[in-house]
Amino acid sequence: MATIIKDKKLAADPWLRLDAGADGAAPVIPAQGDVIVPLAVWQAEREALLARIGGRIGIRVNGDEEPSSFADDLRHFGVVAVYFKTFTDGRGFSLGRLLRERYGYRGELRAIGDIFRDQLHFLAGCGFDAFELREGESALEALAGFRVFSETYQASTERPVPLFRRRHSASADGVERPKNA
Amino acid sequence: MYQYDEIDQRMVNERVAEFRDQTRRFLAGKLSEDDFRQLRLRNGLYIQRYAPMLRVAIPYGLLSTLQLRALANIARTWDRGYGHFSTRQNIQYNWPRLEDVPDILAELASVQMHAIQTSGNSFRNITTDHFAGVARDEIVDSFVWCEILRQWSTFHPEFTYLPRKFKIAVNGATADRAAIFLHDIGLQAVRDSTGYIGFRVIVGGGMGRTPIVGQVIREFLPWPHLLTYLEAILRVYNRYGRRDNIYKARIKILVKARTPEVFREDVEAEWAHLKDGPATLTAKEVARVESRFTRPQHERLPGDDLLHLARLDAEPAFAAWAKRNVHSHKVPGYAAVTLSLKKTGVPPGDATADQMDAVADLAERYSFGELRVSHEQNLILADVRQSDLHAVWIAAKSLGMATPNIGMITNIIACPGGDFCSLAFAKSIPVAQAIQERFDSLDYVYDIGELDLNISGCVNSCGHHHVGHIGVLGVDKDGEEWYQISIGGNQGLTRPGAPAAVGKVIGPSFSRAQIPDVIEKLIEVYLERREDQEERFIDVVRRTGLEPFKERVYGDHHQGQKARGRSLAAA
Numbered sequence: 194m195a196t197i198i199k200d201k202k203l204a205a206d207p208w209l210r211l212d213a214g215a216d217g218a219a220p221v222i223p224a225q226g227d228v229i230v231p232l233a234v235w236q237a238e239r240e241a242l243l244a245r246i247g248g249r250i251g252i253r254v255n256g257d258e259e260p261s262s263f264a265d266d267l268r269h270f271g272v273v274a275v276y277f278k279t280f281t282d283g284r285g286f287s288l289g290r291l292l293r294e295r296y297g298y299r300g301e302l303r304a305i306g307d308i309f310r311d312q313l314h315f316l317a318g319c320g321f322d323a324f325e326l327r328e329g330e331s332a333l334e335a336l337a338g339f340r341v342f343s344e345t346y347q348a349s350t351e352r353p354v355p356l357f358r359r360r361h362s363a364s365a366d367g368v369e370r371p372k373n374a
Numbered sequence: 375m376y377q378y379d380e381i382d383q384r385m386v387n388e389r390v391a392e393f394r395d396q397t398r399r400f401l402a403g404k405l406s407e408d409d410f411r412q413l414r415l416r417n418g419l420y421i422q423r424y425a426p427m428l429r430v431a432i433p434y435g436l437l438s439t440l441q442l443r444a445l446a447n448i449a450r451t452w453d454r455g456y457g458h459f460s461t462r463q464n465i466q467y468n469w470p471r472l473e474d475v476p477d478i479l480a481e482l483a484s485v486q487m488h489a490i491q492t493s494g495n496s497f498r499n500i501t502t503d504h505f506a507g508v509a510r511d512e513i514v515d516s517f518v519w520c521e522i523l524r525q526w527s528t529f530h531p532e533f534t535y536l537p538r539k540f541k542i543a544v545n546g547a548t549a550d551r552a553a554i555f556l557h558d559i560g561l562q563a564v565r566d567s568t569g570y571i572g573f574r575v576i577v578g579g580g581m582g583r584t585p586i587v588g589q590v591i592r593e594f595l596p597w598p599h600l601l602t603y604l605e606a607i608l609r610v611y612n613r614y615g616r617r618d619n620i621y622k623a624r625i626k627i628l629v630k631a632r633t634p635e636v637f638r639e640d641v642e643a644e645w646a647h648l649k650d651g652p653a654t655l656t657a658k659e660v661a662r663v664e665s666r667f668t669r670p671q672h673e674r675l676p677g678d679d680l681l682h683l684a685r686l687d688a689e690p691a692f693a694a695w696a697k698r699n700v701h702s703h704k705v706p707g708y709a710a711v712t713l714s715l716k717k718t719g720v721p722p723g724d725a726t727a728d729q730m731d732a733v734a735d736l737a738e739r740y741s742f743g744e745l746r747v748s749h750e751q752n753l754i755l756a757d758v759r760q761s762d763l764h765a766v767w768i769a770a771k772s773l774g775m776a777t778p779n780i781g782m783i784t785n786i787i788a789c790p791g792g793d794f795c796s797l798a799f800a801k802s803i804p805v806a807q808a809i810q811e812r813f814d815s816l817d818y819v820y821d822i823g824e825l826d827l828n829i830s831g832c833v834n835s836c837g838h839h840h841v842g843h844i845g846v847l848g849v850d851k852d853g854e855e856w857y858q859i860s861i862g863g864n865q866g867l868t869r870p871g872a873p874a875a876v877g878k879v880i881g882p883s884f885s886r887a888q889i890p891d892v893i894e895k896l897i898e899v900y901l902e903r904r905e906d907q908e909e910r911f912i913d914v915v916r917r918t919g920l921e922p923f924k925e926r927v928y929g930d931h932h933q934g935q936k937a938r939g940r941s942l943a944a945a
Contacts, residue, residue, distance in 0.1 A: 280412070280535070281535045282535065282617060283495075283532075283533065283612050286532045286533070286535065286612070287613050288613075290532055309409070311409075312534075315529070315534045316531075318531025318532070319531050337395075341388060341392045342385065343384060343385075343388065344381055345529060346385075346525040346530075347531065347532075347653070348651070348652045349531045349532070353652055355601075355652055355653050356381065356525075357656070357662070358652060360379075360381070360659075
């Protein structure tokens with residue numbers, strides 16, 4: 194099993210990612226095991242996949258996918274894997290927040306593709322809790338990416354209450370201090 | 375001056391540590407050139423023609439003297455003794471070494487400054503009126519709203535990788551001194567009939583290759599909704615803005631493609647989900663940010679200073695400077711002063727480390743230890759007692775910063791151009807210099823009156839040529855530098871009359887040597903056509919159209935072209 198980052202720790206990945214073949218042919222789905230299939234495969238094979246009892250189902254979507262096109266099925270998925278063709282394609286960040294905040298998705302939200310440590314903090318802010326790094330990246334070293342920033346100003350999926358509302362509750366002069374200080 | 379609290383400081387420090395680590399990884403070969411490029415751009419670091427260029431943010435153009443001295447120190451220690459104040463109220467260093475940049479950022483952090491998001495496809499420095507807080511036509515103090523937006527736009531997790539750069543301007547006064555119709559988002563503070571504060575929201579303006587005047591998508595946004603509404607705009611843009619072509623990736627293209635009406639509906643639909651959510655601003659937060667600004671403690675003065683008025687009568691040179699470079703102030707007995715960085719022969723916006731230190735001395739002595747950078751690339755002492763103006767003038771003269779040309783043709787806005795920038799097609803600084811030399815008679819300059827002349831070395835339009843009453847754009851023709859002239863551009867309603875507008879090109883381009891002659895011809899037409907001194911160049915262009923100007927500049931050749939056009943149309 195491959196190593197991924199899950200909940201800010203290293204984890205073995207139980208999921209088998211099935212991508213379309215080079216010729217665009219639908220992948221063969223094994224009877225047993227947890228599998229992640231492209232959204233199109235899910236849409237084409239929905240009934241068969243729902244009837245499958247040998248493992249859980251996850252889907253893979255691109256960052257520019259409309260969440261409304263699969264939102265009704267979210268309860269069936271153990272993973273939604275958002276694919277970043279390049280890390281600078283910011284659409285997946287908005288998709289993450291929409292899935293978490295508007296569609297109430299609670300399962301694993303995984304960033305895949307051109308992902309490395311310098312994006313982890315921001316992706317976590319958008320609701321991603323799992324990361325499959327690109328080839329050649331050390332997942333262990335990448336964990337440092339979660340420790341770069343100790344705060345964010347904005348409301349985010351990770352911290353639904355923006356800093357300015359927490360500053361006040363934290364102290365009278367508007368400066369937040371740790372509880373044990 | 376906004377004073378960081380412990381959290382603001384911590385975030386800036388953490389950013390320095392992050393960039394130090396990224397630089398280390400890059401130099402150790404662990405980050406590729408391409409990956410590092412994206413990361414360094416988020417810290418204002420470009421690789422330029424001769425060396426890296428570091429752009430440091432001066433949030434909404436406001437600086438303390440402590441910060442200005444630190445900028446001088448950086449220029450001396452890590453650069454070649456000077457910096458360039460840009461049209462975005464930032465400062466740029468043209469000669470730092472990559473290895474030194476983490477140390478420079480640490481030095482900046484020690485005075486509550488940074489280079490965060492000064493380049494790359496993210497939120498850029500929020501800009502505003504350089505007379506915020508002192509203008510007589512103030513509606514709100516825009517600095518407070520700018521700082522709220524600075525915090526909201528810093529490291530926003532969702533909007534870390536936008537389709538393209540994103541510029542927000544806030545105007546808190548009646549006159550638009552922030553060019554809000556030429557930004558991705560422009561915010562105009564307004565008060566309703568009860569005095570309640572809101573914002574007129576303008577979206578999709580901008581310069582660059584496709585200059586467009588922005589569209590009002592909301593007339594009155596009550597202030598508590600400011601962040602949720604902007605979040606809705608940004609989400610629509612982040613998801614649907616084009617990413618396949620960088621020249622079509624700005625929000626203005628999306629607004630145009632969808633039409634402003636449809637774009638507005640998209641934003642409203644998104645906002646319906648975000649409205650009244652946790653990001654809704656509170657009065658407490660606005661008061662907190664406001665209270666973290668140190669404010670000049672003005673003396674109670676009876677009104678205009680009599681000795682000052684007497685000096686204006688007695689010393690014509692002082693009076694000339696005061697007329698152009700001194701501006702009215704909302705507090706009786708005070709004035710704002712522009713220190714000109716537009717001396718002939720010096721690149722517009724450049725200041726040496728010694729000049730920065732000297733200006734810091736002046737600001738400490740005469741203006742409560744604060745100053746501003748204007749988007750016209752000058753420095754402003756915003757709170758000077760009228761009784762001190764004469765002393766400030768004497769000091770400014772000795773610094774070469776008393777050129778009495780603010781608002782005049784020789785107060786040229788120009789980008790660094792081909793002398794420094796790898797993007798530029800053509801040089802801009804020698805052009806500015808040639809124009810300033812041609813118009814070296816102050817009497818003539820004053821007779822011409824208010825005129826914005828802006829020069830960009832390429833279509834990226836960092837010199838804002840589109841909104842110059844006269845705009846000069848460097849273009850490349852078969853590897854040679856040529857210049858296109860446009861007229862009729864305007865940065866906004868700085869006073870009643872001409873609204874924000876994009877200039878129109880008058881015709882084929884010119885060689886560099888021809889430019890002063892061409893400008894002079896345009897001015898001649900204006901002087902002949904104006905009805906009185908009050909009618910500015912831009913007003914005449916609006917009234918008469920381009921034709922009289924074209925005729926004078928292109929002469930018979932232009933007549934021939936028109937005739938050909940007619941015969942072609944008839945054929």
